[in-house]
Amino acid sequence: xxxxxxxxxxxxxxxxxxxxxxxxxxxxxxxxxxxxxxxxxxxxxxxxxxxxxxxxxxxxxxxxxxxxxxxxxxxxxxxxxxxxxxxxxxxxxxxxxxxxxxxxxxxxxxxxxxxxxxxxxxxxxxxxxxxxxxxxxxxxxxxx
Numbered sequence: 001x002x003x004x005x006x007x008x009x010x011x012x013x014x015x016x017x018x019x020x021x022x023x024x025x026x027x028x029x030x031x032x033x034x035x036x037x038x039x040x041x042x043x044x045x046x047x048x049x050x051x052x053x054x055x056x057x058x059x060x061x062x063x064x065x066x067x068x069x070x071x072x073x074x075x076x077x078x079x080x081x082x083x084x085x086x087x088x089x090x091x092x093x094x095x096x097x098x099x100x101x102x103x104x105x106x107x108x109x110x111x112x113x114x115x116x117x118x119x120x121x122x123x124x125x126x127x128x129x130x131x132x133x134x135x136x137x138x139x140x141x142x143x144x
Contacts, residue, residue: 006127059092
């Protein structure tokens with residue numbers, strides 16, 4: 001099976017960007033669950049303070065509502081909504097990193113690994129969303 005490049009994936013999603021919102025909303029809900037329910041039970045293992053975990057868990061709930069709202073609205077132009085999503089996701093990543101550095105004395109290597117893994121995943125998604133939005137804006141999105 002052939003692996004798709006990032007650009008090929010973006011071009012494919014540009015033909016039908018709606019599923020990006022459903023997937024991003026589900027990912028946000030998973031993130032909220034992991035941070036607010038699972039990781040919080042292992043605070044000593046990860047070293048991330050409970051207050052930080054709860055704060056970081058609430059934000060993705062709002063993101064999920066945004067994503068699912070756009071998914072069900074089916075806007076005429078997907079690009080601005082994708083750019084908004086990409087910016088929100090990137091801001092969340094920088095906030096997560098800022099909080100991690102603020103509490104770096106408490107974080108264990110597992111806490112750093114979890115946060116950095118989530119940031120890497122979410123930033124990759126943000127870059128993909130931005131790329132799809134740019135393809136839609138430029139008119140270079142492939143036609144169905």
